[in-house]
Amino acid sequence: MFGVGIGTTMVGVGTAWLVTLCQFPGRKTFEWALLLPLAAPSYVVAYVYTDLLEFSGPIQETLRQIFAWNSGRDYWFPEIRSLGGAIGVMTFTLYPYVYLLSRIAFLQQSVSILEASRTLGRNSWQIFFSTALPMARPSIIIGVTLSLMETLNDFGTVDFFAVETLTAGIFDVWLNMNNTAGAAQLAIVLLVLVLALIGAERYSRRRQRFYETGKKFTTLPKFPLFSGGAMLAFSACLLPILLGFMIPAGVLIGHAARFYEESFSAGFLIYTQNSLILSIIGAFFATILGLFMAYGVRLSRNPFIKVASRFASVGYAIPGAVLAIGVIIPIGKADVELNRFMHALFGVEAKLLLSGTIIAVIYGYMVRFLALSYGSVESSLMKITPSIEGAARTLGSTPLKSLRKVHIPMIKGGILAAAVLVFVDCMKELPMTIILRPFNYGTLSTHVHQFASDEMLEESALGALMIVAAGIIPVILLSATIRGTRPGQRDGGAP
Amino acid sequence: MSGLLLSNIYHSYDDIEVLRDTSLLVEAGELVCLLGPSGCGKTTLLRIAAGLEPLQAGRVEINGALAADTKSGFSVPTEKRGTGLMFQDYALFPHLTVFGNVIFGISKPSAGQLHRVRQDMAQMGIADLEDAYPHMLSGGQQQRVALLRAMAPRPGVLLLDEPFAGLDTALRAQIREESLTLLKQTGVATLMVTHDPQEAMFVADRILVMNRGRIEQVGTPREIYQFPATEFIARFVGQTNILPGIVLDSGYDEIMTSIGVVPCLSMRGLEFGTDAYISIRPESFAIDPDGPFRAKVREIRYGGHYVGFVVELLEEIGKGQQLRIHAHPTRRIDVGETIFFRIIPDFVTVIEDMTDNSP
Numbered sequence: 001m002f003g004v005g006i007g008t009t010m011v012g013v014g015t016a017w018l019v020t021l022c023q024f025p026g027r028k029t030f031e032w033a034l035l036l037p038l039a040a041p042s043y044v045v046a047y048v049y050t051d052l053l054e055f056s057g058p059i060q061e062t063l064r065q066i067f068a069w070n071s072g073r074d075y076w077f078p079e080i081r082s083l084g085g086a087i088g089v090m091t092f093t094l095y096p097y098v099y100l101l102s103r104i105a106f107l108q109q110s111v112s113i114l115e116a117s118r119t120l121g122r123n124s125w126q127i128f129f130s131t132a133l134p135m136a137r138p139s140i141i142i143g144v145t146l147s148l149m150e151t152l153n154d155f156g157t158v159d160f161f162a163v164e165t166l167t168a169g170i171f172d173v174w175l176n177m178n179n180t181a182g183a184a185q186l187a188i189v190l191l192v193l194v195l196a197l198i199g200a201e202r203y204s205r206r207r208q209r210f211y212e213t214g215k216k217f218t219t220l221p222k223f224p225l226f227s228g229g230a231m232l233a234f235s236a237c238l239l240p241i242l243l244g245f246m247i248p249a250g251v252l253i254g255h256a257a258r259f260y261e262e263s264f265s266a267g268f269l270i271y272t273q274n275s276l277i278l279s280i281i282g283a284f285f286a287t288i289l290g291l292f293m294a295y296g297v298r299l300s301r302n303p304f305i306k307v308a309s310r311f312a313s314v315g316y317a318i319p320g321a322v323l324a325i326g327v328i329i330p331i332g333k334a335d336v337e338l339n340r341f342m343h344a345l346f347g348v349e350a351k352l353l354l355s356g357t358i359i360a361v362i363y364g365y366m367v368r369f370l371a372l373s374y375g376s377v378e379s380s381l382m383k384i385t386p387s388i389e390g391a392a393r394t395l396g397s398t399p400l401k402s403l404r405k406v407h408i409p410m411i412k413g414g415i416l417a418a419a420v421l422v423f424v425d426c427m428k429e430l431p432m433t434i435i436l437r438p439f440n441y442g443t444l445s446t447h448v449h450q451f452a453s454d455e456m457l458e459e460s461a462l463g464a465l466m467i468v469a470a471g472i473i474p475v476i477l478l479s480a481t482i483r484g485t486r487p488g489q490r491d492g493g494a495p
Numbered sequence: 496m497s498g499l500l501l502s503n504i505y506h507s508y509d510d511i512e513v514l515r516d517t518s519l520l521v522e523a524g525e526l527v528c529l530l531g532p533s534g535c536g537k538t539t540l541l542r543i544a545a546g547l548e549p550l551q552a553g554r555v556e557i558n559g560a561l562a563a564d565t566k567s568g569f570s571v572p573t574e575k576r577g578t579g580l581m582f583q584d585y586a587l588f589p590h591l592t593v594f595g596n597v598i599f600g601i602s603k604p605s606a607g608q609l610h611r612v613r614q615d616m617a618q619m620g621i622a623d624l625e626d627a628y629p630h631m632l633s634g635g636q637q638q639r640v641a642l643l644r645a646m647a648p649r650p651g652v653l654l655l656d657e658p659f660a661g662l663d664t665a666l667r668a669q670i671r672e673e674s675l676t677l678l679k680q681t682g683v684a685t686l687m688v689t690h691d692p693q694e695a696m697f698v699a700d701r702i703l704v705m706n707r708g709r710i711e712q713v714g715t716p717r718e719i720y721q722f723p724a725t726e727f728i729a730r731f732v733g734q735t736n737i738l739p740g741i742v743l744d745s746g747y748d749e750i751m752t753s754i755g756v757v758p759c760l761s762m763r764g765l766e767f768g769t770d771a772y773i774s775i776r777p778e779s780f781a782i783d784p785d786g787p788f789r790a791k792v793r794e795i796r797y798g799g800h801y802v803g804f805v806v807e808l809l810e811e812i813g814k815g816q817q818l819r820i821h822a823h824p825t826r827r828i829d830v831g832e833t834i835f836f837r838i839i840p841d842f843v844t845v846i847e848d849m850t851d852n853s854p
Binding site: 301385387388390391392393394395396397398401405406409410 | 542545546547549572573574575576578579580582583584586587588589590599600602644645648654
């Protein structure tokens, strides 16, 4: 976790600075391309690299042929299935969180402050360390916190690399030892870690207020970089994209093309269908719920409602494994009660109505991804001035009618974005799906996980590719959004 | 009966009292202006009337029916109150056309209502903009749409929050005229909030001057200007000269002040011998070679429809006292010249206790 923190910070902040404040060839493309690794879930990337770099993988194979080595004893090669490998993979898939937030922070910094430090005799390196970095610190901390939360949430990668983490431990205790109480205990430890992270994030956000500067927005100065520097900057930006997105995607495409016959089976179609059904239902309910929550908070003057809604959206920060356990226990209880009720009333055994059905999975998705839809709807609602509400009300609309006739038409875009974000995250979600899914019920993510664990990545490449493709959608949405965060700056260029 | 009655309203935000025991009445066909500096509570009062701000203490009656009363805990929701409210930022619905905006408040428009709406739009000169969207309109056009939207359901009470504040000076005068004509035609009881004294005097039948959460004076524009009740109003509505003095027992309405005897039209029933402050508007001075006051001109301010002087008295009593004087703009006087003037009583008034109203 520590390693991922350092890795993501360096990669994320560095690239954000380069892209935002330096001038070199390809900068505009990198602006959005640096977000691409967000599309690939880290477990997928982990499978790909294992496939590439393990003993029987193509790279070691080639090396052995070139140097005529015979066995692993003849040479040293870094073991990908290790703690270091896990850190590397996660760094290159999670750095976009840090990149995104520090880029927004750099974009929002007042030009005059940077210019002031320039006139006070600092060169671009000194400006970075003495002015821009300290000012962006709160955002960077938030970004790192996010990527650390994702690290804690991750199960696929660590499971695959056989790294002993808490999340992996929960699964082990839960699925292999069948010990609910033990899993719950581990889950609580993990939860404490997450709450500490949320605390740190809130704390840095509180401080961020002081950092907000004047509203003087002109085009940011760009430090031109020449030959050597430009090459360095270019490769520094290219490397994370290459490692985090292009290589994995390329490998997957290759596999998918070669093993098209094997992978495009009836099973694959069912998995895709399952994934789509779960994700669409999850996205639908999470969006509706998020919409009503955000609207309710907006109308209400009751501070309790605000606190409650904030609490309801903590789910996103909680690792899927912890949530799954939190969901499965009450649902099991509800089943027992329901059964007793049915038995008493109709004399029939209803068996398990909720646990191990897709209702449980969707409920879990909703708890976990509500924050996404709520946040998206809330931020678009915030752009509507309160007098619009007043206007609708004085013109005879009830709160519900004004939601239908005024607010929803005005925030269509935000609602759609909310639905898409939740949809994509549901597609990618692995740990919760594994625990909560019905017996023998597979989705794309569990399918990929299962095949990759059995060293049959080739067969599941198509599924993995589907997940990555779905993941690109929010990346496009995101890059369109941050472009708009700097008023007065028209950057144009590719999306 | 249409009209608005607010009784004994109190209101606080986070323990800061913004309205104190405020009552007002707006009758059908009347245009009443709430005039006051920003932060005096006037917009809050408007929002309470519309039900957008929950009533904390007091009573609201709209069109003769109870709308809210804290004693009984009764409250009619905003959408059922039948008040039209025009917002300062217009709050037009960006996803609806001009016509869609205007008829938003009419749930099932009849042919007659549609006809009337189109008539109003034509009268305000925006008939050809029916299908335009708000972002395509100029500020003046948006203002007209907002006003028409608030009026379209023909509410018994119309509330206007700084309706002309967003317009530039030339356009403001024109739109003000047009809006006034339409308002008078419909005979709706109108309560308008403004911070601009000129505008309030121009449009209002009656003005309520608010200061620090209270209504300090109610009167016609003429009464407010000629006889401001407090120092705050005297200074807020136009310019003035405030002088301390004592009521004289001369048989006339006169006050002995630091610059001598000043005739005063409004004595507010004060007994002779009482200490009082008076407000003398700059218009109350007449430059006259035979006048009893002699002064030297210190500064000149050319205001277009008047010319203003700051003069310094040369008389024994009140020597050195500076006064603001307005004269007809044709008058040409240079700095340093000596002038004679007299005081006419029309714009001189006794104002109430100063200490309570010092800012």
